[in-house]
Amino acid sequence: MLCGPEAAKHSDAFSGVGQMAAEVRPASPPLTRRQEARRRRILDATTLLACRGGFDAVQMREVAEEAGVALGTLYRYFPSKVHLLVATMQDQLEHLHTTLRKRPPASDSPAERVAETLLRAFRALQRDPYLADAMVRALTFADRGVRDEVDRVIGRTTAIILDAIGPSIGPQGPTPEQLSAVRVVEHTWHAALITWLSGRATIAQVKSDIETVCRLIDLTV
Amino acid sequence: MLCGPEAAKHSDAFSGVGQMAAEVRPASPPLTRRQEARRRRILDATTLLACRGGFDAVQMREVAEEAGVALGTLYRYFPSKVHLLVATMQDQLEHLHTTLRKRPPASDSPAERVAETLLRAFRALQRDPYLADAMVRALTFADRGVRDEVDRVIGRTTAIILDAIGPSIGPQGPTPEQLSAVRVVEHTWHAALITWLSGRATIAQVKSDIETVCRLIDLTV
DNA sequence: AACAACTCTGAAACTTGTTCTAGATTGTGG
DNA sequence: CCACAATCTAGAACAAGTTTCAGAGTTGTT
Numbered sequence: 001m002l003c004g005p006e007a008a009k010h011s012d013a014f015s016g017v018g019q020m021a022a023e024v025r026p027a028s029p030p031l032t033r034r035q036e037a038r039r040r041r042i043l044d045a046t047t048l049l050a051c052r053g054g055f056d057a058v059q060m061r062e063v064a065e066e067a068g069v070a071l072g073t074l075y076r077y078f079p080s081k082v083h084l085l086v087a088t089m090q091d092q093l094e095h096l097h098t099t100l101r102k103r104p105p106a107s108d109s110p111a112e113r114v115a116e117t118l119l120r121a122f123r124a125l126q127r128d129p130y131l132a133d134a135m136v137r138a139l140t141f142a143d144r145g146v147r148d149e150v151d152r153v154i155g156r157t158t159a160i161i162l163d164a165i166g167p168s169i170g171p172q173g174p175t176p177e178q179l180s181a182v183r184v185v186e187h188t189w190h191a192a193l194i195t196w197l198s199g200r201a202t203i204a205q206v207k208s209d210i211e212t213v214c215r216l217i218d219l220t221v
Numbered sequence: 222m223l224c225g226p227e228a229a230k231h232s233d234a235f236s237g238v239g240q241m242a243a244e245v246r247p248a249s250p251p252l253t254r255r256q257e258a259r260r261r262r263i264l265d266a267t268t269l270l271a272c273r274g275g276f277d278a279v280q281m282r283e284v285a286e287e288a289g290v291a292l293g294t295l296y297r298y299f300p301s302k303v304h305l306l307v308a309t310m311q312d313q314l315e316h317l318h319t320t321l322r323k324r325p326p327a328s329d330s331p332a333e334r335v336a337e338t339l340l341r342a343f344r345a346l347q348r349d350p351y352l353a354d355a356m357v358r359a360l361t362f363a364d365r366g367v368r369d370e371v372d373r374v375i376g377r378t379t380a381i382i383l384d385a386i387g388p389s390i391g392p393q394g395p396t397p398e399q400l401s402a403v404r405v406v407e408h409t410w411h412a413a414l415i416t417w418l419s420g421r422a423t424i425a426q427v428k429s430d431i432e433t434v435c436r437l438i439d440l441t442v
Numbered sequence: 443a444a445c446a447a448c449t450c451t452g453a454a455a456c457t458t459g460t461t462c463t464a465g466a467t468t469g470t471g472g
Numbered sequence: 473c474c475a476c477a478a479t480c481t482a483g484a485a486c487a488a489g490t491t492t493c494a495g496a497g498t499t500g501t502t
Binding site for chain 2: 151177213
């Protein structure tokens with residue numbers, strides 16, 4: 001049963017015309033110091049709970065309590081559990097990117113450098129698999145309402161990969177083919193993590209898949 | 222904050238040693254005719270609701286009512302919403318595989334045949350984007366408790382892709398490298414669908430990504 | 443200091459996935 | 473056909489994400 005006509009009246013939402021318009025969001029006023037501190041406490045509480053039991057262990061009431069904040073306030077800062085976890089991922093990615101800039105991958109070919117980078121990130125995630133579970137499940141489960149936040153995470157991931165590819169990219173920036181290859185690497189990265197987290201692939205398989213997909217990089221630079 | 226030691230006492234669950242042991246499940250007795258019919262009504266109701274509004278529109282109470290079955294019964298047949306949607310995906314994949322066997326892809330190279338196959342599937346999904354949303358979100362959100370069911374879906378997907386690659390695969394079956402490449406194609410397939418469904422990629426980008434990743438196939442056969 | 447506007451708190455309410463229970467129905471071996 | 477075991481139904485109950493709201497606290501302005 002495929003309900004073709006049924007869906008027709010809705011499918012405009014999926015027309016794909018929506019492009020990536022940056023949709024200037026109201027640019028909320030900068031946070032006060034106390035607010036900055038609250039936000040940080042919330043993110044830290046989230047990380048703590050996520051480390052303990054993954055996506056399911058991050059319960060909004062508990063996050064609020066652990067952060068010393070009312071439930072309503074938590075929702076004012078992060079409008080949903082998925083927003084919260086995606087923001088946490090952004091936070092962690094920032095760390096990672098900083099670390100990577102200090103000690104960049106040293107391999108010879110662009111593909112090897114990308115693989116080295118992702119394998120290093122994978123090793124970091126293995127240290128806190130439950131945190132990885134919370135972040136990655138949230139990221140892939142996110143719907144349209146979290147688009148901007150997810151876009152920021154993906155943007156940072158792309159930046160990390162492009163950094164790893166390095167100067168092999170022309171002065172005009174990456175070509176469409178290169179961008180497609182980078183997207184494929186990211187797709188593989190996320191989906192491989194998911195299969196690992198849900199116990200359907202071994203660590204060895206994830207490593208193998210990362211190395212396999214990185215071969216695409218050499219094909220386009 | 223990375224909570225390394227915190228997670229340590231849990232991380233055995235992620236040790237990756239778990240391999241893919243087929244874990245013979247009790248093999249429940251065959252269903253009676255009425256039960257078969259109930260199961261089908263449930264799956265049809267699920268498809269109907271999914272077509273209307275995607276993952277969120279599939280509400281267990283509504284599925285039960287639409288299928289003319291008590292809520293408890295629904296849960297006896299499918300122990301969670303994710304189980305239900307993954308089973309629905311299995312159902313649809315069966316259809317697709319049957320169709321594909323009747324009209325197999327006609328391109329020349331294995332990579333082109335795989336791409337042709339996936340693009341055809343993508344076109345089918347575009348006809349019911351909300352159904353695609355429900356199925357794919359459930360599949361990637363599924364946790365360890367749904368492993369067997371997800372494995373069956375992935376297994377069918379793999380079979381479809383191997384069929385498309387065709388006789389270029391040696392008589393001993395695919396090599397580990399080939400299997401890794403196929404996994405990467407599947408990863409890309411699912412993750413690209415997710416980005417399309419959440420409005421972060423255009424149809425053109427998804428197509429491009431599928432074609433890009435399929436180049437890996439020619440590299441390994 | 444006084445005021446307005448905004449933010450935060452605490453608690454209840456609402457939604458939807460999931461579980462549980464008591465009684466009705468069905469299917470089956472004797 | 474009967475009795476019993478499994479299944480199904482209706483509905484309450486529970487869990488966690490989300491919303492709402494009245495009142496208390498903060499902040500910035502004059």
